[in-house]
Amino acid sequence: MAKQEDLFKNVISHAKEYGYIFASSEIYDGLSAVYDYGQNGAELKKNIREYWWKSMVQLHQEIVGIDAAILMHPTTWKASGHVDAFNDPLIDNKDSKKRYRADVLVEDHAEKILQKAQKEIEKARKRFGEAFDEEQFVNTNDRVQRYLSERKEILERLGRSLTNEDLKDVKALIEELDIADPETGSRNWTDVRQFNLMFGTKLGASSETASNLYLRPETAQGIFVNFSNVQKTGRMKIPFGIAQTGKAFRNEIVARQFIFRMREFEQMEMQYFVRPGEELKWYEHWKEVRQKWHFSLGLGEENYRFHDHDKLAHYANAATDIEFSFPFGFKELEGIHSRTDFDLKAHEEFSGRKLRFYDPELKENYVPYVIETSIGLDRMFLAVLSASLKEEELKDGSSRTVLKLPAILAPVKAAVLPLVKKDGLPELAQEIIEDLKWDFNVQYDEKDAIGRRYRRQDASGTPLCITVDHDSLEDRTVTVRYRDSMEQKRIPIAEISKLISEETDFKHWMKK
Numbered sequence: 001m002a003k004q005e006d007l008f009k010n011v012i013s014h015a016k017e018y019g020y021i022f023a024s025s026e027i028y029d030g031l032s033a034v035y036d037y038g039q040n041g042a043e044l045k046k047n048i049r050e051y052w053w054k055s056m057v058q059l060h061q062e063i064v065g066i067d068a069a070i071l072m073h074p075t076t077w078k079a080s081g082h083v084d085a086f087n088d089p090l091i092d093n094k095d096s097k098k099r100y101r102a103d104v105l106v107e108d109h110a111e112k113i114l115q116k117a118q119k120e121i122e123k124a125r126k127r128f129g130e131a132f133d134e135e136q137f138v139n140t141n142d143r144v145q146r147y148l149s150e151r152k153e154i155l156e157r158l159g160r161s162l163t164n165e166d167l168k169d170v171k172a173l174i175e176e177l178d179i180a181d182p183e184t185g186s187r188n189w190t191d192v193r194q195f196n197l198m199f200g201t202k203l204g205a206s207s208e209t210a211s212n213l214y215l216r217p218e219t220a221q222g223i224f225v226n227f228s229n230v231q232k233t234g235r236m237k238i239p240f241g242i243a244q245t246g247k248a249f250r251n252e253i254v255a256r257q258f259i260f261r262m263r264e265f266e267q268m269e270m271q272y273f274v275r276p277g278e279e280l281k282w283y284e285h286w287k288e289v290r291q292k293w294h295f296s297l298g299l300g301e302e303n304y305r306f307h308d309h310d311k312l313a314h315y316a317n318a319a320t321d322i323e324f325s326f327p328f329g330f331k332e333l334e335g336i337h338s339r340t341d342f343d344l345k346a347h348e349e350f351s352g353r354k355l356r357f358y359d360p361e362l363k364e365n366y367v368p369y370v371i372e373t374s375i376g377l378d379r380m381f382l383a384v385l386s387a388s389l390k391e392e393e394l395k396d397g398s399s400r401t402v403l404k405l406p407a408i409l410a411p412v413k414a415a416v417l418p419l420v421k422k423d424g425l426p427e428l429a430q431e432i433i434e435d436l437k438w439d440f441n442v443q444y445d446e447k448d449a450i451g452r453r454y455r456r457q458d459a460s461g462t463p464l465c466i467t468v469d470h471d472s473l474e475d476r477t478v479t480v481r482y483r484d485s486m487e488q489k490r491i492p493i494a495e496i497s498k499l500i501s502e503e504t505d506f507k508h509w510m511k512k
């Protein structure tokens with residue numbers, strides 16, 4: 001665990017040192033759970049957003065993208081259920097005065113039980129070696145079975161009490177499980193209360209006429225209220241999708257995990273409209289497509305797992321999270337929800353407008369069902385950053401810090417480095433930059449010895465270094481050095497652009 005905590009601390013300090021993430025308004029000591037993206041962070045974030053957008057919108061003929069406003073008519077949030085039900089159960093520790101999400105305390109406890117089961121499995125794997133049959137072991141080992149059913153019972157009971165809004169039982173569960181304040185060990189808890197997560201604001205100048213608004217807590221509703229606009233003007237036929245990326249705001253009760261849980265964050269969401277009755281087929285389809293998208297980035301398939309929901313939101317008939325192995329454990333990265341016709345029906349009711357589709361094949365009018373894929377851009381950023389940061393021992397006994405970002409996401413694709421600061425090498429390097437800059441984000445660096453410059457680019461995540469030396473002046477070739485393998489090869493200046501394309505552009509990456 002200590003090692004994991006160290007890793008997380010390293011990720012946070014590396015993010016600052018290399019211009020990825022700063023605390024918001026840091027000169028005033030920051031604002032809790034709000035962050036700014038620096039010069040490299042803004043590029044990485046933009047590249048993740050673009051990778052998502054191109055995969056979801058550009059590669060799917062039946063999906064289009066929109067950009068709805070953050071401020072929406074307040075009735076939207078009545079209809080969606082957010083005014084009445086967008087709550088988190090909170091609990092305070094009377095001794096430490098720390099505030100927690102009651103459901104998260106219970107879930108973390110259940111996760112610890114799961115880890116105990118996993119420890120048993122790993123022990124057995126070592127003992128039995130090659131012959132180990134994990135499935136058989138899990139099904140027949142009493143201790144593992146006990147852990148798994150204990151965990152299941154806890155999560156099911158939590159799910160039931162949250163669905164029934166039985167907050168007394170959530171408190172009872174915390175007490176029965178003997179859950180202590182993770183920071184101080186105290187078990188002196190208050191009752192569990194509901195807390196609405198929406199930020200309110202006002203529209204209009206004078207306080208008498210101003211009306212109450214909310215900052216949107218999710219981008220999805222901007223899609224639902226535009227369903228008919230897009231369907232009609234785009235002549236969309238079911239099944240079709242509407243995608244959107246943008247800011248969302250939640251007044252989170254506890255926000256202690258860097259950019260994992262922020263009060264202002266960005267979502268990338270897609271709502272896929274389908275025939276009633278076909279939603280579970282499409283739900284399975286999108287689970288698979290989204291998993292493939294994650295795997296395509298090469299962050300390690302073992303770092304992902306699905307977690308099906310025990311407690312379904314008021315609008316869903318199936319839901320799963322794609323969880324990622326963050327430095328603080330497996331946590332939700334993306335949600336895939338079968339939202340039924342809940343949202344469109346609610347907006348029909350509250351607005352008095354029809355939100356239907358005439359299906360020419362069925363010769364029938366209906367309110368479509370919806371499958372949603374919803375991923376936090378900032379959480380994806382954290383997943384990419386934490387899985388990419390490595391300390392490596394090298395053959396010569398030295399070590400290096402390297403940020404092995406997927407090349408397609410890297411902020412700077414190539415650094416162009418003159419071996420020395422004289423003899424016309426800087427001029428040739430600048431000439432190369434002038435040619436590359438139209439297609440790629442490239443950087444010039446002439447300060448320090450070449451080895452130090454390589455290390456600096458490794459640590460900031462640049463996949464390629466292009467070195468200009470005296471031979472380059474004669475034969476117009478350069479040395480290309482690869483960040484991950486540290487291999488070097490000589491290529492003509494005229495081929496640099498093609499090589500960067502092959503390593504970093506969308507088409508080559510997707511085809512690979």
Ligand code: ATP
Pocket residue numbers: 218250252259260261262263265266267332333334335374375376377378379
């Ligand atoms: P959690 O259980 O972690 O609070 P959630 O289930 O409320 O998340 P959703 O409402 O399903 O999250 O939102 C979809 C996605 O938006 C999440 O999978 C996550 O990636 C992202 N997200 C939600 N809340 C935050 C937040 N406070 N900060 C950063 N990203 C967030």
